[in-house]
Amino acid sequence: MPSYTVTVATGSQWFAGTDDYIYITLVGTEGCSERSLLDKPLYNDFERGAVDSYDVNVGEDLGELEVVKLEKNKYWVQDDWYCKYVTVKTPSGDYVEFPCFRWLVDDKEVVLRDGRARLPQDDKTRMAKQHRRKELETRQKIYRWKEWQPGIPMSIDANKHSELPRDVQFDSEKGVDFVLNYTKAIENLCVNQFMHMFQSSWRDLCDFEAIFVRIKNTISEYVMQHWKEDFMFGYQYLNGCNPVIIRKCSKLPEKFPVTHEMVEDCLERDLTLEQEIQAGNIYIADYEILEGITANSTDPCTPQHIAASIVLLYKNVQNKVMPLAIQLGQTPGEDNPIFLPSDGQYDWMLAKIWARSSDFHTHQTVTHLLRTHLISEVFGIAMFRQLPCVHPVYKLILPHVRFTIAINTKAREQLICESGIFDKANGTGGGGHVEMIQRAMKTFTYKSLCFPDEIKSRGVESQEELPFYFYRDDGNAVWEAIKSDEKVQKDEEIQAFVKDVCSFGMQDFDSCEFPKSLKTRKELIEYLTAIIFTSSAQHAAVNFGQYDWCSWIPNSPSTMRKPPPSKKGVADVQLIIDSLPDRGRSCWHLGAVWALSQFQENEVFLGMYTDEHFIEKPVKDAMKAFRKRLADITSTIKRRNEGKKLPYYYLSPDKIPCSVAV
Incomplete structure (x- = not known):
């Protein structure tokens, strides 16, 4: 009687094991x-981290194995089980791998195909085609x-974490409880003693050190020491938390009437301002997106204010980017100097503090939330809806939507909802x-996710013209490493995936220009590279430096309590202190940037x-080569x-998580 040896691996994450009954059926x-x-x-059996083997006797040889069906039935109470994989040794001695990497919940079953990646046109048997179709039909309901x-981009149909499909939930919900994490952060940072004085002002700029003494690092300390200096202000446009705003200025906008006479004392090349512009030495940061945005009014006792600043920047003879002029509103006039x-x-x-506050809001809401978190979720949902587990693109993308x-x-x-944590500290809270996201969607395009195109669109691609832009240089290196030329042919599932992203996830906005189909291999490579880069490298670049650059409150105020000055000569230390966040909001802000980093x-x-998920040797060899390219980039950055x-280490591959998970 033929005998098959079945090996089943249980996951090692929390609660992966089960006491329920597990059944298997082999289909050939x-x-x-x-x-x-x-x-x-x-x-x-089936303890957390266990690998268990069993003999399954059959009456006759089953032929080539097509699928393995696992079923879980309740023993005492429902006990979820996470299966990593099933390996079957056939009577002829061959081993067939069936990747699973998913949860079995309730009295449910899962049907697994072997680990070879297959396009739709590769499936010839009725069973294979039926399995593929049924898997997607089931997923589209979930x-x-x-x-x-x-x-704004569409999201998953779930009001809370516990309503999500089990396969996309966190292993431990406790680990990502924002309220718990922020409370823990505030305790770790020893700032809870200031919380009872929530609305009281600090007495002096040096007082901010009182909530800055517990956790320091090289960059945050350097920021605290040098935040007043113009070089530090300008440097952050290249390598700070929000290095995506600066763009070359080819012509001064009419709304920002800076004259040569205003800035000639700062120009170092014996050129006029217009000549400096023509020489490519003038850059601009325009926070127009903040114009007219409703400021946080959740606390009527503490009015909060926002400014749509414009900043002119100058690359001096030492190749440092320095601030040249700042206007705190979009409409020029006597009351907007x-x-x-x-x-x-x-x-x-x-x-400069006001400009940094404008940058903070734009970074948090547009650069970080919209352009990494929300768009990565769109790709993830569309992937689950349109690509079966055996599709090579599913296998490729899956690690990059982990926990997103x-x-x-x-x-x-908990965070960006009404009365959520965001409302407690941020000037753009309360709606x-x-x-801002709704406004940003009007100019958000697919090409802006393609790193080389985005850099070029801002006119900052040249290392000679703008040196020391490490975000650009490291980003280009990682983009090229991710870029794959593996042959993946066009198929209807890929087209459905791309269309789902555009027509549903992005709600078919005309301005976004997301493709509804991919016609060439080159287009597919770019599309997949954009997905992977956005969810890994781009998120790392704009997320994990938040404590470094934003923990010193005057360098990145999350809100301002006084309106922007409407004339010169009125500012003093007291006005600055009264404008900056109060003690309570400073503590919430510090806890937030620490937890998010x-x-x-x-x-x-x-x-x-x-x-x-991939079992083919050529793919494993490609993964090995990919790791080698990444290791080389890591070594270059370290040197x-x-x-x-x-x-600058945010784009060092050894510090880039695969997915948006925090």
Whole structure:
């Protein structure tokens, strides 16, 4: 009687094991085994991290194995089980791998195909085609689109984390509880003693050190020491938390009437301002998106204010980017002066603080939330809806949407919801952040996710013209490493995936220009690279530096309590203190940027593939080569950073998580 040896691996994450009954059925081209209970008498099967083997006897050889069916039935109470994989040794001695890497919940079953990647046209048998179709039909009922707010990318149809499909939930919900994490952060940072004085102002700028003494690092300390200096202000446009705003200025906008006479004392090349522009030495940062955004009014006792600043920047002869002029509103006039380095010390300091606050809001809501979190969720939902497990693109993308749907759902549940944590500290809380996303969607394009195109669109692609832009240089290196030329032919599932992203996830906005189909291999490579880069490298670049650059409150105020100055000569230390966040909001802000800058426990970094969805040797060889390219980039970045007071490491591959998970 032919015998098959079945090996079943249980996951090692929390609660992965089960006491429920597990059954298996083997289905081949020549027959089907009976439904067999996998059980070893006097032995506790399917414990967390266990690998258990069983013999399954059949009446005759089953031929080539097509699928393996696993079933879980309740023993005492429902006990979820996480299966990593099943391996079957056939009577002829061959081994067939069936990757699973998913949860079996309730009295449910899962049907697995072997680990070879297959396009739709590769499936020839009726069973294979039927399995493929049924899997997607089931998933489309589970992973449903929902509009969280009008005019923004669609999200998963779940109001809270516990309503999500089990396969996309966190292993431990406790680990991503924002309220718990922020409370823990505030305790760890020893700032809870200030919380009872929630609305009281600090007495002096030095007082901010009182909530800055517990956790320091090289960059945050350097920021605290040098935040008043113009070079530090300008440097952040290249390598700070939000290095995507600066663009080359080819012509001064009419709304920002800076003249040569205003800035000539700051120009170092014996050129006029217009000549400096023509020479490519002038850059601009325009926060127009903040114009008219509703400021946080959740606390009527403490009015909060927002400014749509415009900043002119100058690359000097030392190739440092320095602020040249700042206007705190979009409409020029007597009540909206242009602040200059030649102004009084406190006028210029306050103008820079306002510009940094504008940058903070744009970073948090557009650069970070919209352009990494929300768009990665769209890709993830569409993937689950349109690509079966055997599709090579599913196998490729899956590690890069790990926990993304979960973290976004948790954010909507606790962080960016009405009366959520976002409202406690941020000037755009109370609905302004939603307005910003809606406005940003009008200019958000697919090409802006393609790193080389985005860099070129801002006119900052040249290393000679703009050196020391490490975000650009490291980003280009990682983009090229991710870029794959593996042959993946066009098929209807890929087309359905791309169309789902555009027509449903992005709500078919005309302005976004997301493709509805992919016609060439080159287009597919770019599309997949954009997905992977956005969810890994781009998120790392704009997320994990938040404590470094934003923990010193005057350098990145999350809100301002006084309106922007409407004339020069009125600023002093007291006005600056009264404008900056009060003690309570400063504490919430500090706890937030600390918590958001932490890696997940058991983080999976770029190039790590803890779940083996691909079993083919050529693919495994490609993964090995990919890791080698990443290791080379890591070594290059490490050498460049040696001895630097401001090292740039956010795009070092060994510090880039695979997915948006925090």
